[in-house]
Each structure stands twice: as structure tokens, then as C-alpha cells.
Amino acid sequence: MSVAVDAEPALVVNGVNVEIIERGKGRPILFLHPGIGIESDAPVLDHLARAGRLLAPSHPGFGNTPVTRALSTIDDLSYFYLDLIEQLDLRDTLVIGIGLGGWIAAEIAVKDSSRLSQLVMANAVGVKVGDRETRDIVDIWSLSQADFDQLAWADPAKAKRDYAKLPNEISLRAARAREATARLAWSPYMHNPRLRHRLHRIRIPTLFLWGMSDRVLSETYGRGFCAMIPGARFEPLERAGHFPHLEQPEAFAERALAFAADTTKQRT
């Protein structure tokens, strides 16, 4: 993996500079990255761009963008993305959110899904499933990187990065992503207690695409979250963990796009 940024023309939404990867043509596909950010050479992006106009922004505070005090919660980010969707006049949008990005996607959809057509939630956080003394989501900030990789990846060897041998910008992006994630999700830890009471408002077809080797989040968590959204479907994805878009990029894109195609067909 190397530096992101396709040198796209600058996008400014509500006074905030947005780093965004844009590829392909057709119906919009809004890709919302997980807490580790997104790099422009991630193969999943090209697989998705074959089926539409892929838009993969870095959430404000991630990538090479500075932190904005006004955007310090997932709620803030959901309004930011509603502004972005309106500004770019996106319609009939397929939204794909992974991990933290899935949480953002759900917060967008409960507020206004008029410009959205389908939602794909991959190994998403955002709700509380168990009781108050059961930690649903592994405390990633009490783990070493190696221990996290063991839990997050089907094949932890794929997670290894020798930052000393990579351009400095890569380590800086990784450090920013860690800090930006904590700003958004430190407490309540990785969820919004209010969200589950709002999920009934999601009335667009929703797929939970779940990397089954994920031990940061359990299958029970994924199925529990899925059950909170009316009509949402759960599909396991094998040989993938917490970051299924990185471990099985082709299968991930195929399954997400097939779901979008199926639900479009049913609608027409």
C-alpha cells in the first residue's frame, strides 16, 4: 500500500477541505472507510469503480486533512456527508461503510436516505448489542498492534507494515487515523446509545457483509446489529476479518455490487 490522493481537484464542503478519491462513471458509490483510513491503491476501489462512479473520501481528520473541532462526533460527520451528497448532487447512491464507516453510513441513513438506494454495512460498529457489563467490541486501545492484527485479520501476516521503509507520509496518515478514530469513538466506546432507537428509519435495502474471521467484532454482534434494521440481510464473507475490503477485495466488491444489482432489479 502506498500514499493515497489521486490528485483530484480540491473539494470543499461547508468550508472543510476534503481529500477524495474519485474513479469510474455511472451511479454513485460512496465508500466510507474504516478507522484505519483508505489508501488510493487499495484494489477494492478499482473493483467497485467498474460498476459506477466511486467516491472514496477520507473523513475529516483522516488522510492528510486536519481535525476540525466542529466535526468531532459521528453525528457531526453524518451531517457533513449529507452536505457532501447534496453538494455533489448524488442520487441513487450505493453507500458502502466499513467498521467506523458503517457507523457513519447508518447515522446518515437514519437522518435522510432520500438520495440513497442501498446500504452495505461491512463489519460495522455503532450500536450496543449486549448488556452493560459485556464489552461488545474489543478495546482496540488496550492492544498492541500485533495483538490487534491477530484479532482483526484472517491472515495477520497481511497486516504487517514496515513503516521505516515506507514514505513518512504513510506513518503520518496511520498516526492521524488512530487519533481521529479515538476523537470520534473513545466514549461511548465505538457506538451511539441513541442509534438503535433510530434504525427503524432505514427503509432502503441493507446488506450486512461480514468478514467471518473478525475477532474484534463477533458474528453475534453483526447479526444483532443487522436485526435492528428492518429487512436487512446478513451475508458471511469467508477468509476475511475486520477489514474484508482489504483481505478479499474482489469478492467484497462482487458481493456488494451483486446486492445492489439485485435490489435495483426488484425495485423496477
Add this chain to the structure above:
Amino acid sequence: MRVYYFTEQPYYPAWDKHQGSLRINLPNSVLDPKLAGELFHRYYDEFMLADELGYDVMLNEHHQTATCMSSTVIVGLSVLARQTKKARILVLGYPIGHRPDPLRCAEELATIDVISGGRLDMGFIKGVPYEFPASNQNPVGVMDRFWESHDFIVKAMTHQGEPFNWEGEHFHYRHVNIWPRPVQQPHPPIWSTTGSKSQAKLLGSKGYVMATLGSGYATRPLADAYRDGYHAAFGRSPGADRFGYLGLVATATTEEEARRRGDLIADYLRTSAIVHLPFRNPPGFIAAEDNARMLRGETAPRSFTKDGRPIDMYHCSVQELIDAGILFCGTPDQVYEQIRDFCDYCGGLGNLIMMGHAGYLSHEDTVDNLKLFAAEVMPRLKAYEQPVAEATAAA
């Protein structure tokens, strides 16, 4: 020079029972509450002896740790505000960025000032990295919260008349009017700690006392950054009384005995490093640029001897700790010379926070250390005329 006696009030009987971590996740089943009570009484006795001997005293707090039983420093402050007679009582400090309720902080501190007859020095601190897993306060942006809490506490302590309103980013009150208000006017002296030059400069611009803890020969650049901030705000250089330094101190009549005590005291450093690794660096505690350097494996040593040799304070020898200005250790003559030399290096150091008990040092050794230092070192330090270094960049 003022000398503040300090101990972390450790629960050392658990130190050999850790499984890689003495902080946050060492189960409290290894603590015997009756023994903890006895240790508290021992430490309070030592603080009271320090008061009788002419020291000032300092208290701190840490959470969920065998290295420091004082998890609610208001308790120790309350005991000592009532029991001591002359000592200034420094709390260093209140982790106000972690506290949910700054009104309560203002009330507690004002009450301590009132009961002690105006002897409180109030230190506000960010807290070490391991405090965040315990308080669950977000480490990202904690200093924004810290400064709002600080502004609120100062206003609450100084405001008289109609109750005031506060609707900030982090804290909300509609009728603020603390009872009692503090004795010291306009408010008790404010201290803080830092390891960063930008924060040092900010503290200088406010004229607060800046303390550094075990910073050794990395202290002068911080002090100079403070001087710049102070000079820009007040048009003159700060006096030595604006600076504090925490050093470990082991004094004895013979060098051999002092080194034995120094080695026991150094167990404080050796044990304070025993903590589950991820708790040492919560996200946002240091800047993203510094974290990026760590990811690349570029970590600079933090401690140096006077002649520039890097040392690892957590594992090095007593001699290296002496050479690094972290431990003042020897006969009274030697200890005086070491401290005086360090004050010269700092360009003036008006407050020594003397960690005169730490590690496995026994009560008897602590008492002897305190008495000998009070009799033979403190009078010379009080008589010593501090240098006053001029501010440089701003001058």
C-alpha cells in the same frame, strides 16, 4: 529555595505480584486493605514529620495502581490541611482535564485553602498516559478540556457577588457561587507540569509555577521556553520561584549508606515502567507527528547525563541517575553540591520537590533521610542565592 517533601504513597507489597503491569489492570485482590491503611498512616506520619522539620509538602494522585495509593488526593489534602501547621501544601496535581465537575474541584480546593489557613498551592495537570484508561476521558483534545476547566476554577474562586453563568464547550452551570471562597487572594498560587516547550511557553505567559518531573538535563530548554513566554507577557525575566523540579533525594552520613538508600529509592523508577504497553501511549496523548516517528522506530532518548550521555532512567545504575540530575544522592555536602550545581544549570530553581521516600525505602530510612537533609542541606539551600537567567528569544 523551598523544599517540598513528597512520596507517591506506594503499595509496594504488591510490586512482586505483577504480571507485566502494576497499573490499571493489576487485580486489586493482591491488596490487603488493612495493610493499605497502615501504610497510609505511615506516610501521613512522614508528611507530618516533614512539616515539623521545616519542609513544605506535596501530594499527587494516580489511579488503579500499586505505585501510588493516593487515588483521591482530596483525602490526603484534607488530612494534612488539618494536621500540619506550617508547611505549604502543594497538590501536583489535580488532573482537571479528567474531572467531570470543575465546580467540585473549585469547592474542594477552596475548602483546603480555608482549613489550612491559606497554605495551598494548586497544581493543575494533564495526567500521565495511564490515567486515561481509568478515567475513560478522551485523550484526544484533553488539553482543550483542561483549559476550560482551569478558566472555570479560577473564575469560580475569584468571583464575588451575584452567581455567574457558564455555558462552555465542556462544562455547564447556571448559578456559580462557591462557599467557602479561598483565603489566598485572588486565588491560591497555580502550578502546572509539562514536558513540552510550547506548553512551557504558555505557562510562562500566565506566570504560573512550572514544575518538571525528573527531566534532568532536558530541563533547561523547557525553562528557557517558559522564560520567553513570561518575558513576552510581563516584560521581565521570571524569578527562580517560578520553577520547580522533582528530584529523588537520598542523604546519609556516609556515601555508602546514601547509595544503598538511593538504590532503594530508584526502585520507584524501575517499577513505574512496569505497565501494559498500550496504556503508555493512548491515541492523541502525543502529537500525530511524534506517533508517526514512533511507528518508524525513530525514538529519541529522553534522559541524558550532564555531559550528554543518553541513559535509560528506568533501568540504569544509581551513579547514572546521579549523573543525569534525576537522583541527588550522597553525604549532605555531596547532595548540597549536586542540587546547587543543578540550580545553576537551570538558571535558577526556587522549588525542589524532594522525593525523599520512594521505592522500598523503609520508614526508619525515610525519617533519617528527612532529618539529615533538614539539618544539614536545607539551611544551605535556603541561604544559597539563586541565579536568575535572563529570557533569551523574547529579550
